[in-house]
Amino acid sequence: MANVNYYIKKNKGISSIYARLTHGYNIDVSSRTNLSVPAEFWDTKNKKVRKVLKIDYDFINKKLEEIKYSVLDTFNKDFTQGRKIDKNWLSDTILFFYGHEPKSRTAHTLFFTDFCKWWMKEKAPTHKSSRYKLLSEVNKKYYKKIYPNIRGI
Structure with missing residues (x-):
């Protein structure tokens, strides 16, 4: 069963509230909620803002429930x-909740042949092939010879 809890990282000053999504042993991800609270007003046991007059605790607690x-x-x-x-999914879901566009992420692809070249x-x-010897010219020629064969795979 999936569960969402909240926590803060700081003990003093203004702290961001983080959401933690868990599902069994397989999924355990955290992300910022983009909400902040003074650390002294955070209730660690109940995972919400304490009822104090200095801040609008009711608004923040309702937003946390909605999130x-x-x-x-x-x-x-x-699912x-x-x-x-993953973390990006949780971050995008929270941004979508606020009506913002999720961040676009492009994966960098590195091909093996590019790495060989x-x-x-x-x-x-x-490159040292042993403790004191650099890679021999014979080995360099061999690697240059098999490189075109790798490209064809």
Whole structure:
């Protein structure tokens, strides 16, 4: 069963409130809620803002409840469809709750052949094949010879 809890990281001053989503032993992710509270007004046991007159505790506690139900609802939909649930998912879900566009993330892809080309140019000349010996010219020729075969795979 999925669960959402809240916590803060600081013990003094203004602290951001973080949401933590857990589901069994497989999923345990945290993200900022973009809400802040003075640390002395945070109730660690009940995981919400204490009832004090200095801040609008009722507004923050209601927002935390709304975020919780929004995250759980979205989790149920996405988890059953097989989507990846991670820190980025939680962060995007919280941003979507506030009506903001999720951050666009582009994955950097590094192909093995690109790495081989870079390694032969940058690292092979100074690579030690044993404690005192640099990579021999025979080995360098061999690697240069098999590189075109790797590209064809």
